[in-house]
Structure formats: structure tokens, C-alpha cells
Amino acid sequence: MRHPVDSLAWETINRKWPSFALDPQNIRFGLATDGFNPFQDLSMSYSCWPVILFMYNLPPWLCMSKENLMLTLLILGPKQPGNDIDVYLAPLVEDLNELWVNGVRMYDAVEKSTFNLKAILMWTINDFSAYANTSGWSTKGKLACPLCRTNTYSEWLPHSRKHVYMGHRRFLPRKHSFRNKCKWFNGHVEEKGKPKLFTGEDIYKEVKDIVNDWERGAKKEKMSTNESQLWKKKSIFFELPYWKDLVLRHNLDVMHIEKNICDSIIGTLLNMKVKEHKITGLKSNDCHILIQQLLPVALRGILPEGSRKAILRLCTFFKELCSRVLDRNRLEKLEEKVVETLCMLERFFPPSFFDIMVHLTIHLGREIRLCGLVQYRWMYPIERYMKILKGYVRNRARPEGCIAERYLAEEYAMFCGKEHLEELKGSDRRLEKNEKLLQKKHVETFNVWLHEKIKVMENHINVSNILKWLSRGPRVQSMSYSGFVINSLRFHTKDAEKSRQNSGVSLEATTICRASAKDNTQVIGKVTYYGVLREIIVLDYHTFQLPIFRCDWANIVNGVRDDDGFTLVNLHEGQSQFEKDPFILASQANQVFYSRETNSLNWYVVLKAPSRGFQDLQLYDESDNEPPMSIEVGGLVQDDNEDAPNKRTDVDDIICDV
Incomplete structure (x- = not known):
């Protein structure tokens, strides 16, 4: 056994549905879901649940690779969905039903023809707590084993306050010597046989009459030992017509x-x-x-x-x-x-x-015998x-939105990149054997290839001017500056500032400060990131320029703290965060100054000063006790009055101190 195709589960599908098995283009899926905190910490204040599909119609080294994992759903936090996960899975199950019953028309780029694509979901993969949510069987208490079920042997330890699961001699052959070793075990001869394992058809008969109640706040009946009341719900996967006929529906996570x-x-x-x-x-x-x-x-x-x-x-x-x-x-x-x-x-x-x-x-x-490796x-x-x-999360107020947008952007880029690589291989056979040469050619010619694709698209749809120039790519040579003025703020890189203190950078982002699990309320606040400016690069897209800052960011978890009303930042290089994504747009940057903390080499006090020539427009209601609220007009300061008293005239937008 080297692949799921060698398993009994695969053979069972081939035997039960031969017409499905005869078409090699039909897809066999696996599904996985689990929760995680998207805020770079291990607390349970927020739980985001992605639902991922992966295909087994691929070679062993590609089945579980990142580029072949499909993010189909994102279940929003802050709480875990629990048994109500079926509500969120309903659209996906509806699509899986359509893929099984009718299929969808697809285009075969190799054969230059269309075909009807069908798919089957072979099983789910979860940790043991999520196993209960997807299957409907409680994985806690004295009947926690979802396979032994009512035949689970358990004991309650009053001092440890936990259930334990022993009595494994009943799984041995009838004539095994361990069955008679009374003193070695619990003092009794084991005469019970191996517990019966239930099929999907047996389970379906038990749950088919259960009516799920998804009303929020509804009282859930406590699980009893009555076999008709053991299930907490009827799993939504039983809406798939083939689900009860599979040899295994939910995997135990090794x-x-x-x-x-x-x-x-x-x-x-x-x-x-x-x-x-x-x-x-x-x-x-x-x-x-x-x-x-x-x-x-x-x-x-x-x-x-x-x-x-x-x-x-x-x-x-x-x-x-x-x-x-x-x-x-x-x-x-x-x-x-x-x-x-x-x-x-x-x-x-x-x-x-x-x-x-x-x-x-x-x-x-x-x-393993049923499903393979x-x-x-x-x-x-x-x-x-x-x-x-x-x-992927950059805006802590909208973590799922960040994940979805970044995922789609990578899918677009990967699709375009793969199409370009295939065209390169077809145009020059030497590139198929030389991976380094292929990647070099890909980097050198991608912009030209994308620009030609955009020109073809213009004949069918309207394409924005920005997209047209982006497809051309920036100029080969980009300008690097040691100083830059934007939003009436003068920035300098760390290496060029010498005695000046203009390399401090901060970035404000909206975030969820607190989420109440009781009433599901969210309080939106601000989080500030602090760093040091290392490099200023201006990308030239011919008709517009895009200045970006590369910064070393302090670790937001353990590199920033408040002390007596002051904000302290650890600027030690080993504490830097976002090393793989250090860039921000220059228009997003705010300026701060750092003063070294007494008796500390790495900790600095953050100082803020208003920019020269920048006016905050404020709204203030005298009947309200709240402080004035600033209005952000835009990224760049715009003032048509040349005689404005506070307007700076001694610097241009970009300054070069090299």
C-alpha cells in the first residue's frame, strides 16, 4: 500500500458505483476542518474554522501539498461552531450533492473538449473533539469511543476525576493466555468477546429519525444510555446519498x-x-x-x-x-x-x-486496513x-476577510504562473529538463506574457488602466532613497539617520479588542505596530509611482508593553516580527521617536510628535463629553492654497540624501 488507491475503501467505491469508477476524471475528495486562533497567540478568545478539501486523484507527493489544498469555507468566530457546524457546512454539502448526482460541465485543456465532472467525498479528517462535531457522537464521558459505542468499557476514577478505558483483553482471541491471567489484571477471567463494529447502514437507521434543532439558546437534551438518544444530532453528511455505504466516514487522527x-x-x-x-x-x-x-x-x-x-x-x-x-x-x-x-x-x-x-x-x-496510509x-x-x-491575517478586526482575499490573490497568481510555465515548456523542450533555466525564463518573461494576455482581454471586457500598467510591471531599476517626505512627515532610514531620530515607524490597525462569548458581542479597537525603517523603495509603473517601506517590526506579543503611562518597545533584532512580510505602503506609515530606557539595551520609550504643516480637522459636540474625533482626509496632504501659513515649502515629496 502506497496510496489511497490501494485501500479497501477505494475498491469498495469501484465495486458499488462502477460507472463512477470508469471515468478517471472523476474526483475523490477528503475533507478536513479544525479551529485556530488567527491572532498569532494560543489563547481561546477567538476561533476561526477553515474547511479544506483535498484530492486523491494525484500522485502521492501532490495529494497533500499546499497548492492542492482547497479552502472551501471559513467559519467565523469568536466561538467554536460545535454541533452547529452543520449549518455552515450546508452550502458545501449541497455542492457535493450536485457533483455526485448531476456533475458539472468542465473544459479539458489537453483534449480541447468539455466533459461532465463528478466527485465523491470519501471521508473526513479531524482531531478528536472535532470528530464529535462532524459525526454527532459525543467523544466525552463513559461512552467516548465512537467505534465501540455502547460496548465501550470505562470506569470512573473518583480521585483523578476522570473516565478511564481498560478491559482490552476482550479484543484478544478466545484462546489467548492473557484472558486467564487474573492476577495480572483485574482479578477476573475475561470471557467477553470483541465488541461489534457498526456499519454506516446501522448508524443511519439510528439517526434517520432525528430532527436537528439549530435554534440558538435551545436547551439540548442530556445524553443518556438509551441507544435511541445517544446521538447528539444527525450529521449533515448523511444527506449525501452514498455516505452510509462508505466503509469509513470519519478518521481517527493519528x-x-x-x-x-x-x-x-x-x-x-x-x-x-x-x-x-x-x-x-x-x-x-x-x-x-x-x-x-x-x-x-x-x-x-x-x-x-x-x-x-x-x-x-x-x-x-x-x-x-x-x-x-x-x-x-x-x-x-x-x-x-x-x-x-x-x-x-x-x-x-x-x-x-x-x-x-x-x-x-x-x-x-x-x-489503515480499510483506508490506507x-x-x-x-x-x-x-x-x-x-x-x-x-x-495571512493583517487586519485583526477582519481575520476571515484577510484570509479569503490573500487566498484568492495567491490562487490567481499561481494559476497565471502555472499557465505561463506550461507555455514556456511547450515552446522550448530544453526547459523541461532544466528547472533553474525554466524559473529564470519565467521571471524574465512573465510581465511580457501577462501584458499580452491583458491586451487580449481588452477585446472582451473593460480593463482598468492601473491593471494595464501593473501587467507591464515596474521599471527594471527602482530608486532607493535614504529619506522620504509623505503626509508632511520626514522619514530617514536607520543606516542614514546618524544623529537624527526619524527612522521610527508605527502602523495603526483596527482590531477586535474583546469578544464576549455570552452575547456574541465584539468591541472594535486599535492596535499599533512599532518598527524601524530599514529601506525606502519607489516602484515606478511609468504612469504612477508606488513608495514602499521595508521595516523591522517589534514583536506585538512580547516586544511591546505599557509602563506608567508610557509605551515601551523592544527593538532587539531577535525580537523582530513579520520577517517574511516586512513591507508597508509609505502612505500607511506614522512617525514615532525612540528614547532608550534606563539600564536597558533593547527597550525604548515611544515618543510621538505632531507633523509640521498638517492640520487635524476635528468635530466636537459641546453636548457630548467625548474627546474630539480626528477626520482622516487622505494619505497625502492636499492643500490648494499656496499661501497657507502652515504649509511646508522647503521640501519636495521625495528627498534623496545619498
Whole structure:
């Protein structure tokens, strides 16, 4: 097994719907969703939920690559959608239904013809908390396992105040010796058999009569042990006519399971409290390397033989589970092996170790047998992509808007770039074999190619003059200045200022200062970014010029603080933020001055001074106690009165001090 095409799930789709399988252009999708805070911190004050589709009709190295992940929905915060996520997913499910039932007409650029495109959603990928939101089964409490369901074996530990999930001997073969080892386990012979796993048809029969109530504030019935009331909702995915016939609908995320188990092992070995297991400072990738590579070596000769072997077997299981090539004939042995491993852990580890994540490992082998390698069904590529989406946010008041606009802009640019690259390859066969030469040619000729495309577009639609000149690109040689005057402010670069203090730059942005989860209200405020001007570049687009500033920005999280009414900024180079996106438009820049803080090398006090010759127009209502409100007229100061007393006449718009 090297690709989802080698899985039983793929074969089942081919067998159940042969007409769909016969057309290689039909798409097989996976869907992932998770929440993240877009404000570059780990607090839970805001939660944005992207919904991402990815295609499996691609080679292994392209299936989960960034350029092939499709951002289909952005669910706005500040709260997590919870079970109401179905309300937001409704338009997407409607489109998926259309793609399955009728299809859409598409154009084949290679064959120069149209065809009918259809698609199927194979499964979803989520962490365990989002698993509950998409499936409708609660992943908390004594019946937390969504696969064992009513047959979940759990116990309540009153002192630890948590449910634990043990009793894994029932998954062993009937004649296995562990079933009779009373003293090794709970003092009883295990006679129960392996719990029955329910099919999609069984689940659909239970949930088909559930009527979802999405009314805000409506009381939700508490989950009971009555089988007809175990489901919190009927998942919207059952509106897809094929959903109940799939062999697996929701995947268990190996990344989070591996991470949580690694935390539990280290916390137990270090004799930490249960609540402290999750704060060892290890990230998911750290745990991935630790449990598969380093932990087996570190434990050699330290622990007693029994507990050491149990941990080593678990480490080996995860290492084999995450292989990029798997033998189908070994998967059943892998499932049997992990059952024995969990039984060995029950013998040597305390009951508090066995949270739901430890129990879920018993189902991972089955899911690989059904759906293939974990590399196409875990959250690593999704988490990395969400970090990219987080970097798109520039306006903290409208994070989803920033993400959507940046995503569309990159899609446009990538589409144009790929089309240009394909045309270059077709025009010169040598470029197909020389990637460096191809990229060099791409950079040199892209503007000319885009300009020709714009000229063709002019025959069909109206194209703005700005777009026409942008397609030509700026002049090859751009001017770099050490000084610049804009908005009646004189800026100098850090390297050129010498004794002058004109390199301080600030940028004000509108942001969400506070969001109340109770009444869903938002308070809009301001956040100010502080930095130092490093370079001034003026791009010349023939009919207009665009001045931009490259700045070193202080870290907004731990590089800015208030102290006795003063704002202090850490200007140490190691504290700089936005290194990949340091540019701002010159018209956006405000000027500040920095005074070194006493007994500190890196901290500076921020000083602000009004610009010369710039008049703030103010509105003031005498009946109102609020302070005057400034009116921003525009980026550049415009004054038609040449005799204005405060107008500066000693400088031009651009000054060059080189």
C-alpha cells in the first residue's frame, strides 16, 4: 500500500458505483476542518474554522501539498461552531450533492473538449473533539469511543476525576493466555468477546429519525444510555446519498493520538500529576520523533523489563503504522500486536494512564486496513496549512476577510504562473529538463506574457488602466532613497539617520479588542505596530509611482508593553516580527521617536510628535463629553492654497540624501 488507491475503501467505491469508477476524471475528495486562533497567540478568545478539501486523484507527493489544498469555507468566530457546524457546512454539502448526482460541465485543456465532472467525498479528517462535531457522537464521558459505542468499557476514577478505558483483553482471541491471567489484571477471567463494529447502514437507521434543532439558546437534551438518544444530532453528511455505504466516514487522527500518548508516557515516567501531562512543552512533531526514534533508546537499561518492553512495543507499533509503504498481509498481525501491547500496559501502568487516546490505538490498525496510509489521513498537512492561513491575517478586526482575499490573490497568481510555465515548456523542450533555466525564463518573461494576455482581454471586457500598467510591471531599476517626505512627515532610514531620530515607524490597525462569548458581542479597537525603517523603495509603473517601506517590526506579543503611562518597545533584532512580510505602503506609515530606557539595551520609550504643516480637522459636540474625533482626509496632504501659513515649502515629496 502506497496510496489511497490501494485501500479497501477505494475498491469498495469501484465495486458499488462502477460507472463512477470508469471515468478517471472523476474526483475523490477528503475533507478536513479544525479551529485556530488567527491572532498569532494560543489563547481561546477567538476561533476561526477553515474547511479544506483535498484530492486523491494525484500522485502521492501532490495529494497533500499546499497548492492542492482547497479552502472551501471559513467559519467565523469568536466561538467554536460545535454541533452547529452543520449549518455552515450546508452550502458545501449541497455542492457535493450536485457533483455526485448531476456533475458539472468542465473544459479539458489537453483534449480541447468539455466533459461532465463528478466527485465523491470519501471521508473526513479531524482531531478528536472535532470528530464529535462532524459525526454527532459525543467523544466525552463513559461512552467516548465512537467505534465501540455502547460496548465501550470505562470506569470512573473518583480521585483523578476522570473516565478511564481498560478491559482490552476482550479484543484478544478466545484462546489467548492473557484472558486467564487474573492476577495480572483485574482479578477476573475475561470471557467477553470483541465488541461489534457498526456499519454506516446501522448508524443511519439510528439517526434517520432525528430532527436537528439549530435554534440558538435551545436547551439540548442530556445524553443518556438509551441507544435511541445517544446521538447528539444527525450529521449533515448523511444527506449525501452514498455516505452510509462508505466503509469509513470519519478518521481517527493519528497525529493527536500519538501526541497525547507520548505526553502520558513521559508524564507517568516523570511522576507528574495527570493535569500536568499535557504541559510538557512538546509539540506534535517533537512527540512523533520522540516516541518513534528517541524514547526506545533512552529507556534501555532504565525501567524494569516488563514495563520497558510494553513501551517499546507501543513505539514500534507507531513506527510501523506511519510507514510510507505497508504490506496488506501484515496489517492483521499489526492489529493483534497492538491488542497485546495494550494488555501489557494494563499490567504495569496505573489506571489513570488509560485515557480515551490510549484506547483509540486499538482501532488504528483496522482503519489503515480499510483506508490506507496515515500520511493521507492525519492532521499534519492541515495544521501546517492553518499556520500559513494565520500568517495571512493583517487586519485583526477582519481575520476571515484577510484570509479569503490573500487566498484568492495567491490562487490567481499561481494559476497565471502555472499557465505561463506550461507555455514556456511547450515552446522550448530544453526547459523541461532544466528547472533553474525554466524559473529564470519565467521571471524574465512573465510581465511580457501577462501584458499580452491583458491586451487580449481588452477585446472582451473593460480593463482598468492601473491593471494595464501593473501587467507591464515596474521599471527594471527602482530608486532607493535614504529619506522620504509623505503626509508632511520626514522619514530617514536607520543606516542614514546618524544623529537624527526619524527612522521610527508605527502602523495603526483596527482590531477586535474583546469578544464576549455570552452575547456574541465584539468591541472594535486599535492596535499599533512599532518598527524601524530599514529601506525606502519607489516602484515606478511609468504612469504612477508606488513608495514602499521595508521595516523591522517589534514583536506585538512580547516586544511591546505599557509602563506608567508610557509605551515601551523592544527593538532587539531577535525580537523582530513579520520577517517574511516586512513591507508597508509609505502612505500607511506614522512617525514615532525612540528614547532608550534606563539600564536597558533593547527597550525604548515611544515618543510621538505632531507633523509640521498638517492640520487635524476635528468635530466636537459641546453636548457630548467625548474627546474630539480626528477626520482622516487622505494619505497625502492636499492643500490648494499656496499661501497657507502652515504649509511646508522647503521640501519636495521625495528627498534623496545619498
